[in-house]
Amino acid sequence: MDVIERFCNIYIDICQISPDDLESIYAKDVVFVDPITTHRGIDAVKHYFSNLLTQAESCKFDIADVFHCDGNNTARTQVTHIVNWTMHLTLKGNNKHITLDGTTQLNVVDDRVAYHKDYYDLGEMVYEHVPILGFVIKKIKGKLAS
Template identity: 70%
Template sequence: MDVITHFCKIYTDICQISPVDLEGVYADDILFIDPITTHRGIEEVKNYFANLLTQAESCKFDIADIFTCSKQISSRHSNVTHVVNWTMTLVLKDNAKKITLDGSTQLSVRNNFIIYHKDYYDLGEMVYEHVPILGFIIKKIKGKLAK
């Protein structure tokens, strides 16, 4: 199985991911970036997922598109070989509210391992809009900007 197919398979439900799954997809020197933080190396990525799994009731990705870059896109850290568009559905254990979020991921593959993973999504939509008072304020601001 190629690494992109394996990536898509394990991200179907990341609450089912094991450290072995991560080691089968990500290189030892993976650079994993999301809007919250940056993780360097497979051990940091495994710790990140272990923490996520303690908080998530479920976290599923519906992968809509996978684009292979015919001309590699150069980023600051690596050459992007694939772009993945997805919709994430997240339910946290301490809050049964379902959060649905669209995003994209840039990936760089070398020797059938992902060496670079960068997620793009609206952090406000994922986190801030679900904080009671802050969420109300952000939604009001968005509404005014949309007019």
């Protein structure tokens, strides 16, 4: 099984893994970027996931597409794969369910992910679920859409 298959299997339900399982897909010096922050190195990524696992009741990803990208560039951030997904997140305590579409860019080097960058709407994931602020953001989106 190659790293992309292992990646997809781990992300089916990340609440069913241990942070140590991430070593099977990520390089020791991985750079992991999301709309909130950047994590450098496998230990930082494992810490990030450990924190997520304490807050999530369930976190499943439906992976819709995996595209292989050809290129000559050997830069660390070269994109070798693009993954489109829908995340289904249920937080502990309040049973709040969040569904979010996103895309991940990956750079695979020596059968490990060396670079991982997530793209998603942070407002849809976080801000729209905050009382009052969520109402305001949804109203603004509605005005912009009309």
